[in-house]
Amino acid sequence: NAGVTQTPKFQVLKTGQSMTLQCAQDMNHEYMSWYRQDPGMGLRLIHYSVGAGITDQGEVPNGYNVSRSTTEDFPLRLLSAAPSQTSVYFCASSYRDTNTEAFFGQGTRLTVV
Amino acid sequence: GENVEQHPSTLSVQEGDSAVIKCTYSDSASNYFPWYKQELGKRPQLIIDIRSNVGEKKDQRIAVTLNKTAKHFSLHITETQPEDSAVYFCAAYSGGSNYKLTFGKGTLLTVNP
Numbered sequence: 428n429a430g431v432t433q434t435p436k437f438q439v440l441k442t443g444q445s446m447t448l449q450c451a452q453d454m455n456h457e458y459m460s461w462y463r464q465d466p467g468m469g470l471r472l473i474h475y476s477v478g479a480g481i482t483d484q485g486e487v488p489n490g491y492n493v494s495r496s497t498t499e500d501f502p503l504r505l506l507s508a509a510p511s512q513t514s515v516y517f518c519a520s521s522y523r524d525t526n527t528e529a530f531f532g533q534g535t536r537l538t539v540v
Numbered sequence: 541g542e543n544v545e546q547h548p549s550t551l552s553v554q555e556g557d558s559a560v561i562k563c564t565y566s567d568s569a570s571n572y573f574p575w576y577k578q579e580l581g582k583r584p585q586l587i588i589d590i591r592s593n594v595g596e597k598k599d600q601r602i603a604v605t606l607n608k609t610a611k612h613f614s615l616h617i618t619e620t621q622p623e624d625s626a627v628y629f630c631a632a633y634s635g636g637s638n639y640k641l642t643f644g645k646g647t648l649l650t651v652n653p
Contacts, residue, residue: 458639467549469629469645470584477639485640486541517583521639528574529641531583 429453433518433532440508440539448503448535450518456530457523459501463487463514464534470517476501477523508539542567542634546644553620554652561647563630564612572633573606573613574641579626587628588615620651 434449452459460475472485476495490512492504501520505512518532543566553559565573574589590597590604590613597604601620606613617624630644 470643528586533583
């Protein structure tokens with residue numbers, strides 16, 4: 428049982444490049460979400476999904492796209508990377524029922540130069 | 541949407557002392573309040589949570605209290621140890637049919653030997 432797996436762990440992009448951060452979970456969780464973590468800002472929700480085929484915006488969605496074609500995978504796409512997107516990105520998943528623990532991936536440290 | 545305020549942003553204590561971190565939330569419909577611990581370079585991990593029908597919950601040296609009327613909840617760590625040093629995040633689940641877990645900005649706890 429691997430839990431929540433994110434790839435890559437580290438990435439450097441040039442301004443304007445695009446890339447996809449991968450997130451996969453093997454716990455059959457309905458809910459998946461993406462957060463970014465910046466110093467002094469806590470964890471801010473980018474996008475989330477309540478099930479396959481359903482996604483919605485969080486607090487800071489601009490510049491990011493998501494899709495949820497399967498229960499297991501929830502990739503995050505950066506369309507045209509900007510230095511302001513330099514951050515640590517965490518994917519999380521949990522069961523659909525409220526009041527349940529969110530499990531986090533190990534994070535992706537992204538630098539945009 | 542939900543807004544979670546967390547104080548203090550940094551906290552330094554001597555080993556063996558107690559530490560208290562406080563959070564307030566804005567959405568009266570919120571009904572689940574987890575606390576996460578994040579060690580340097582690691583992913584956030586759940587340490588304790590409380591549901592809105594409970595006023596207090598304890599797990600060994602860690603306790604959480606919830607005051608629904610005042611919309612605030614607190615984390616209490618007794619007999620602190622150096623391994624308690626980490627960033628602690630409070631969060632609130634904003635309820636409803638969509639899953640949104642809103643985090644505070646975090647508290648850096650340093651336990652000095």
